[in-house]
Amino acid sequence: MGPSRMSLFSLYMVQNQHECILPFVQVKGNFARLQTCISEIRTLQREGCFRPQGTSLQLAVEDGLQQFKQYCRHVTTGSALSYTSLEITILTSQPGKEVVKQLEKGLKDTDLVRVRRLQVVEITKEALEYTDSASPIEESSNDESSFLGTDIDLQTIDNDVVSMEVFFKAWLHNSGTDQEHIHLLLPSQSFSNISRARDKPMCLKCDLQERLLSPSLLPGTADGSLKMDDPKGDFSTLYQMASQSSASYYKLRVIKALKSSGMCESVTYGLPFILRPTSCWQLDWDELETNQQHFHALCHSLLKREWLLLAKGEPPSRGHSLREAATTFYVIMPSRSPTLLVKAVATRELMLPSPFPLLPENPPDDSLKIVEASGAQVS
Structure with a gap:
């Protein structure tokens, strides 16, 4: 159900010694086991905890990497699955900068090539502003992190339910930068007819981000009673496509600009998604900057003209097929942030006949007073 956001998960508890509470397991289908693991951690509130020894944290990282x-x-022996890298997150109530220096010193001789990200999260009781993205440490005495071959990120979050919930929810985002997710194709400005525009479109390289979790993923909804149909183009598969070859880009080809006031919400369906300029590390800095500037210019232009875009989905080619795949169309809407909202839109073939007469201009005064009085109670 849905994309595999975290394929594997493992959990260590570090006190006087490190203890592997949960060896690496596949997240999908292991909800009960993960719940048991969390219950075991909650016993610490009764038993108390101890400040870890100097080498305990280093040994936990090394043991986790070895596992x-x-x-x-x-x-992966005889399997099509491949796990290429892992992310290590350390939650601590100790001063974060001290933990970072401890890791830099202890992991100098450790091979961290398989570690995509090493993050230290300091949980504090003080009311500090939460930042969505982890901020890298600024104080590093002898450039120790350069010897590690990976940077250590340091983030501080408040010790409250909301801050912790936001932090862990961020794990569900696809934050990989190995490849852009979407190619947004716009008509070129230098063409005299529509055929040339299709041959040489302007391409904006974008990353795709989910805005909502599907209610169908919640426990107890296996019967599909709360299921919200995903677009036929199945945006969720883009997270798997990101690890495939460069020929697997999902394309959105813009075919029409529409006035935003003419858009009826009743014809959109499925979960919304967010487009933002890609942060793919394989692109050079000049291309990344130019792509970002063009993306922001598109956002400004759409807002200024009060436009939205109608785009046609072009999934990656899957070879010859006797059955032609259904075409999916999307509306792309601007916002005051440097992002675009993408929603699937129904075509004429999917719409059921529904008469929509104009609303009467003058409703009866008695009915209007009753309804306005009712509305005043909830305003």
């Missing part, structure tokens, strides 16, 4: 390598060798 990951062993798991990969065991699982």
Whole structure:
């Protein structure tokens, strides 16, 4: 159900010694086991905890890395699955900068090539402003992080339910930068007819981000009673496509600009998605900057003209097929932030006949007073 946002998960508890509470397991289908693991952590509130020894954290990181390598060798033998890298997050109530320096010193001789991200999260009781993205540490004495071959991110969050919930929800985003997700194709400005515009379109490279979790993913909704149909183009598969070859880009080809006032919400369906300029590391800085500037210019232009875009989905080619795939169309809407909202829109073939007469201009005064009085109670 849905994209595999976190394929594997493992959990360590570090006190006087490090203890692996949960070895690497696949997240999908292991909800009960993960719940048991969380329940075991909650016992710490009764038993108390101890300040870890100097080398305990280093040993936990090294042990986790070793277990990951062993798991990969065991699982990928004769399997199409491949796990190439992992992210390590350390939650602590100790001063974050001290923990970072401790890791930099202890992991100098450790091979961290398989580690995509090493993050230290300091949980504080003080009311500090939460930042959505982790901020890298600024104080590093002898450039130790350069010896590690990976940067250590330091983030501080408040010790309250909302801050913790936002932090863990961020794990569900696809934050990989190995490849852009979407190519947004716009008509070129230098063409005299529509055929030339299609041959040489302007391409904006974008990353795709989910805005909502589908209610169908919640426990107890397996019967599909709360299921919200995803677009036929199945945006959710883009997260798997990101790890495939460069020929697998999903394309959105803009075919028409429409007045935003003429858009009826009743013809959109499925979960909304957000487009933002790509942060793919494989693009050079000049291309990234130019792409971002063009993306922002598009947002400004759409807002200024009160336009939205109608686009046609062009999924990656899957070879010859006797059955032609259904075409999906999308509306792309601007906002005051440097992002675009994407929603699937129904075509004429999907619409059921529904008469929509104009609303009478003058409703009866008695009815109007009753309804306005009712509305005043909830305003």
